Amino acid sequence: MFQRLQPDAAGRTVTLTIDGRSVNAREGDTVAAAMLAAGLDHCRTTPVSGAPRAPYCMMGVCFDCLVVVDGIGNRQGCLVPVREGMRVELQLGKRELR
Amino acid sequence: MGATAIRDSYEIAIIGAGPAGLAAATYCANAGLSTVLFDEQASVGGQIFRAIEHTPVADKQVLGASYWRGADLANAFRSSSAQYVPEATVWSLTPEREIGVSLHGGSVLTAARRVIICTGALERPFPIPGWTLPGVMSVGAAQILLKSAGLLPRGSTVLAGCGPLLWLVAWQYLNAGAQIDAILDTTPAENRIRALPHAASFLFSSYFRDGMRLLRAVKRKVPFIRGVTELRAIGVDRVTHVEYSRGSAGTHRLAVDNLFLHQGVAPNVNLAMSVGIEHRWSDEQLCWVPVLDGYGNASVDGIAIAGDGAGIAGAEAAEWRGRLAAMAAARALGRGVPTAEETRAREALASCLRGRAFLDAYYRPAKAFRQPSGDTIVCRCEETTASQIVDAVALGCPGPNQMKAFHRCGMGPCQGRLCGLTVTELIAEHRGLSPQEVGYYRLRPPVKPITVGELAALPKTEAAVRAVVRV
Numbered sequence: 359m360f361q362r363l364q365p366d367a368a369g370r371t372v373t374l375t376i377d378g379r380s381v382n383a384r385e386g387d388t389v390a391a392a393m394l395a396a397g398l399d400h401c402r403t404t405p406v407s408g409a410p411r412a413p414y415c416m417m418g419v420c421f422d423c424l425v426v427v428d429g430i431g432n433r434q435g436c437l438v439p440v441r442e443g444m445r446v447e448l449q450l451g452k453r454e455l456r
Numbered sequence: 457m458g459a460t461a462i463r464d465s466y467e468i469a470i471i472g473a474g475p476a477g478l479a480a481a482t483y484c485a486n487a488g489l490s491t492v493l494f495d496e497q498a499s500v501g502g503q504i505f506r507a508i509e510h511t512p513v514a515d516k517q518v519l520g521a522s523y524w525r526g527a528d529l530a531n532a533f534r535s536s537s538a539q540y541v542p543e544a545t546v547w548s549l550t551p552e553r554e555i556g557v558s559l560h561g562g563s564v565l566t567a568a569r570r571v572i573i574c575t576g577a578l579e580r581p582f583p584i585p586g587w588t589l590p591g592v593m594s595v596g597a598a599q600i601l602l603k604s605a606g607l608l609p610r611g612s613t614v615l616a617g618c619g620p621l622l623w624l625v626a627w628q629y630l631n632a633g634a635q636i637d638a639i640l641d642t643t644p645a646e647n648r649i650r651a652l653p654h655a656a657s658f659l660f661s662s663y664f665r666d667g668m669r670l671l672r673a674v675k676r677k678v679p680f681i682r683g684v685t686e687l688r689a690i691g692v693d694r695v696t697h698v699e700y701s702r703g704s705a706g707t708h709r710l711a712v713d714n715l716f717l718h719q720g721v722a723p724n725v726n727l728a729m730s731v732g733i734e735h736r737w738s739d740e741q742l743c744w745v746p747v748l749d750g751y752g753n754a755s756v757d758g759i760a761i762a763g764d765g766a767g768i769a770g771a772e773a774a775e776w777r778g779r780l781a782a783m784a785a786a787r788a789l790g791r792g793v794p795t796a797e798e799t800r801a802r803e804a805l806a807s808c809l810r811g812r813a814f815l816d817a818y819y820r821p822a823k824a825f826r827q828p829s830g831d832t833i834v835c836r837c838e839e840t841t842a843s844q845i846v847d848a849v850a851l852g853c854p855g856p857n858q859m860k861a862f863h864r865c866g867m868g869p870c871q872g873r874l875c876g877l878t879v880t881e882l883i884a885e886h887r888g889l890s891p892q893e894v895g896y897y898r899l900r901p902p903v904k905p906i907t908v909g910e911l912a913a914l915p916k917t918e919a920a921v922r923a924v925v926r927v
Binding site for chain 2: 359360361362363364369384386387388391392394395399400404406407409410411412413414415416417418419420421422424430432436437439
């Protein structure tokens with residue numbers, strides 16, 4: 359669980375949708391940071407056991423922050439900067455073949 | 457594409473924009489070499505100077521002088537003519553120095569006459585029961601959230617493990633007004649004796665002066681529990697408690713909302729190993745370290761490694777190793793480098809390395825936390841447990857590559873970054889061999905996952921098309 363250090367008056371706000379919810383983030387946040395700041399508990403469930411996972415390393419090596427960004431799956435949330443209007447969904451289990 | 461258009465070739469390509477990469481790229485560009493710097497993050501600094509150009513943590517006392525030093529490096533780089541390509545994932549590097557880079561979902565190939573790999577370090581895996589639960593993160597991740605997004609933990613927070621970074625982050629958290637409910641220190645008591653022979657040079661290093669002040673400041677404010685020999689994160693869908701024991705002194709439980717783990721860092725070897733660069737197991741640092749000459753040149757011609765990827769030595773050393781690798785590259789490409797400049801770099805590097813052997817010995821992580829047992833998950837991607845690995849060894853599985861066939865460990869998206877060291881050490885221990893004899897996963901490109909579509913869309917030579925298309 360996280361909170362902002364201080365209201366960031368200088369920073370610009372970006373509005374995006376995370377798991378169907380409209381969320382404000384700071385410009386410069388990564389998707390993973392925005393999810394943690396918004397109080398989301400997990401960002402994916404594993405393909406093996408379905409266990410919930412949240413960001414672990416925040417530097418692009420653990421792949422536990424995999425999410426669906428604007429319809430594209432397997433994006434590393436900690437490497438993708440937030441953008442206005444972005445749609446982020448949790449990545450649940452295995453990928454379905456369509 | 458404008459300024460970000462990737463050219464077909466460069467004289468020098470640098471991978472990673474941390475202290476080594478920034479220093480190397482600045483040097484090369486100023487020496488008149490056509491220089492490109494690829495980095496996976498959206499802004500320069502690597503992890504140590506993460507978000508140095510746009511951190512929301514405005515009060516400079518919070519992150520401290522060791523962080524803000526990075527601003528000079530970033531400025532020098534920005535004023536150089538080096539081409540900077542952020543949000544660029546290098547997924548392939550061949551011995552001929554052809555580089556595959558993924559940019560915003562599409563890939564390009566480029567080439568360089570010299571390459572300096574500056575991919576830095578990653579945190580050593582900390583496989584304890586429950587380390588995959590939401591609410592459990594690495595200490596490094598906690599620090600990245602502070603630097604890059606101004607996030608502080610809310611609720612009860614415990615830091616567990618050992619190593620300088622743990623203390624630095626505790627100090628930064630306190631500066632920022634965060635509450636830390638406890639530090640569970642896993643540094644083994646016998647490390648003091650192990651470190652003793654290196655104490656003299658440590659006493660004369662900057663680590664000692666700065667480190668002791670930081671340690672004292674944190675210990676004054678945070679309950680500090682030393683000698684922790686067992687750790688367990690407990691919860692169903694998220695961590696609710698951390699359980700610890702100290703030798704035979706019984707088990708204790710603390711309620712937590714955040715548990716941050718750390719037991720040192722290790723070179724991020726994936727790209728270097730995938731090119732075939734020779735690495736050796738370091739018994740001192742308990743990780744793989746590339747075999748390099750005094751300039752960082754690796755066993756593959758034209759490729760050097762600088763920074764913590766060349767063996768853990770910290771941010772200041774990374775800078776100087778970056779410059780030395782850059783000097784060697786400049787010379788190889790026919791530019792003159794004054795001897796005095798090199799001498800100065802070597803002296804600066806030597807001074808940065810002072811005290812490192814002490815830190816390696818003193819903060820050597822305990823065997824119990826490197827070689828887990830039972831149901832503890834080792835491979836986070838494929839959810840392979842320690843006992844599955846140990847049982848496979850008993851069945852005759854000789855090494856990490858064969859272990860993939862048994863349990864898929866190391867075959868998930870992280871490509872062994874979070875399990876590789878553990879798997880090698882567990883197999884070595886149970887076979888009675890050294891990690892060097894057991895070896896590591898064979899790493900191959902793409903070293904980060906890319907889609908088949910991205911690969912297929914790459915420009916192809918006529919010969920390549922002819923090889924697969926029946927006319």
